[in-house]
Amino acid sequence: MLPDAKPSRNQATSADRRPIANGMKLHRDAASGLNAVTAYGAGYVVVNEQRFERGLILLPDRIVEGWAAAGFAGLDQTDMRRLVELAPELVLLGTGARQRFPAPALLGPLLDARIGFEIMDLQAACRTYNILMAEGRRVAAALLFD
Numbered sequence: 001m002l003p004d005a006k007p008s009r010n011q012a013t014s015a016d017r018r019p020i021a022n023g024m025k026l027h028r029d030a031a032s033g034l035n036a037v038t039a040y041g042a043g044y045v046v047v048n049e050q051r052f053e054r055g056l057i058l059l060p061d062r063i064v065e066g067w068a069a070a071g072f073a074g075l076d077q078t079d080m081r082r083l084v085e086l087a088p089e090l091v092l093l094g095t096g097a098r099q100r101f102p103a104p105a106l107l108g109p110l111l112d113a114r115i116g117f118e119i120m121d122l123q124a125a126c127r128t129y130n131i132l133m134a135e136g137r138r139v140a141a142a143l144l145f146d
Helices: 077-085 104-112 122-134
Strands: 023-025 037-041 044-047 050-052 056-059 062-065 090-095 116-120 139-144
Touching (some): 044 056, 077 104, 090 122, 104 116, 116 122
Antiparallel strands (some): 037 044
16 A cells, blocks of 8 residues: 555555454454354354353354363264254364364264264364355354363
């Protein structure tokens, strides 16, 4: 940008680029009224300005806290059946700080219900959820923090 030029509506000014300590700030359309991840970092996500640090299932219209209380190592069929009961078209399994794959047998309830799924780290799951939710998809982000 030239020294005397004013930023256009689409250009960020230096005030718009405030660093977020150990995390990333995401912006949501406040008019949407849907659940969106507005920030995330090591061991937490913020949904519509509310911070979560334990397993949860995030849907555009609902938040289910306390999912997979035993963490990734304790995932079981009951956790997967809870996802099926919510009837999403797609599940994003966010497995914490790194991508980890659960035993194939654990995914049986999703396969039997013909629900698509993707497995990724927590941050990728948050970004992907926001995109799919904004497209009007019935997506569920099953998020783990360990």
